[in-house]
Amino acid sequence: MAKVVIVCASIMLLAAGLYLSAAEGDWPGVDETVVEKFAEEAGRPPREPYMNTDKGDLLLFLFLVAGAAGGFVSGYCFRELFPSARDKK
Amino acid sequence: MRRCLRFIILGLVVLIAWPASARAMHISEGILPAPWAGLWFVVAIPFVAWGLHDIKVRSRQDPKYKTFLAMVGAAVFIISCMPIPIPGVGTCSHPCGTGLAAILIGPGPTVVITSIALLLQALFLAHGGLTTLGANIVSMGVVGGLAGYMSFRVLKTARLPVALAAFGAGAIADWATYASTSFELSSALHADGSMWGMFATIMVAFVPTQLPLGIFEGLLSAATYRFVLARRPELLKPNVAQTEA
Structure with a gap:
């Protein structure tokens, strides 16, 4: 029974995650929003x-x-x- | 304990399956000027050598140590490339796992496993960089590992419960890692501006994602440390001995 509850809860949380990710945008990493942003401002953009x-x-x-x-x-x-x-x- | 484990497994399933961009905090290729990138390699090398020596000594003392090291190494590799979305903030970041590793296997070996994890990520996962490997080893392996280990020792000395000490180790290691990344960036990129001003600005930019993530990492560390302590306390003996020394 406990396993069924865990599986159901996982699926529900996953669905909630999907909904949130669709609703809140692109989910950029902090490398983009912080590290690369400051590096680009300082004239050192990341390279490939x-x-x-x-x-x-x-x-x-x-x-x-x-x-x-x-x-x-x-x-x-x-x-x-x-x-x-x-x-x- | 079983209930606690179930929650951890459930949490991990959700985190792994959660849709997210595969990017996080490692300093990317080309961001640091060559002299700075070289300097961080020079800083990292003695710690890696110390870690390798520590692994050699402990492997002789305990034949199970290498298996434990492999398990923790694999966990650090997975944890440090797992982007976690922060609801409300709208960005992703990753935990480090080095605070937990340091209290389980020791701070020296933590630097070694972190170096391997970061090298694999730079080579195959476009995550971090080869020229910035030294800087990433210093922030995640050296500063993160030592901050986690030292805070665990201090909290244990203050006679706090072991779970709370492990929580502190996980959270402080995470925050210290991001603080050192901010320092590495600001020291190399401040140009004519104030280095400490830039450091503070980058730190503040990290806060919304790292504050909750540090708490998550603290919880993960506390649960894992308690589990190992309950099931196989002898695996922690070298660290326990060092903690009590």
Whole structure:
């Protein structure tokens, strides 16, 4: 029952997030609104990264790969460090 | 405890799934003039060397330490490239995870894992930059890690509950990271104007996003530290010993 509540609450919060993001605009990062803004005012605008992966869906793909790899490493180590009662048996 | 964990997992699910632009606070490529970029590399190198030495020593003492280090490193990598939208402000920013890392694995190793995370982000995720890597290591790994670790020690010495001390470590590490980013930017870019004036202006610009984010990072640190302390206190022994020394 608790799992069902958690899944439902997650979906509802996600939907609320979608609604908010659509309502409030582009959600720029503070690099744009603060760091790059002050750098541009000082005449030092950022230049393209040496390995520019910000092309189409490539960056999205790399973020997903990074998240999956990080999640896997973290989960694998977590299971080794904090085994469940079933694993201990 | 289980209930607390469920809330953390729920929170993480929402944060990961929340739609947002994948950008945050790292100083981007080309913003810092070459001498300043070089200077921050010079500042960062001794801390990285200290961290590598610390990892070597602790790995000899505890065979599980490397596994713990890998887990915390992966967590810092994910946390520091996770943009979190701040409702009401309309912008995104990311937590750092270095305060939590410092109280779990120590401040030296935190610099090493932060350096690896930032290097991967600069190479593959167009996040930060290779020339500004030194500056980003100093702000997030060195200042963030040390601020979190020192505040944890001070709060523990003041006999505050461990969860509150961990909360302080997470929040202060986050704010210290952004304060040092402001310093790095203002020291390099103030030109003929006042450096401290520019520093204050950048700090104020960070406040609306970082104030709530620091509190979130404090809560995350408190919950995680309490969890590890309850389940595997021996993993924290070197830090506990240092804290009590």
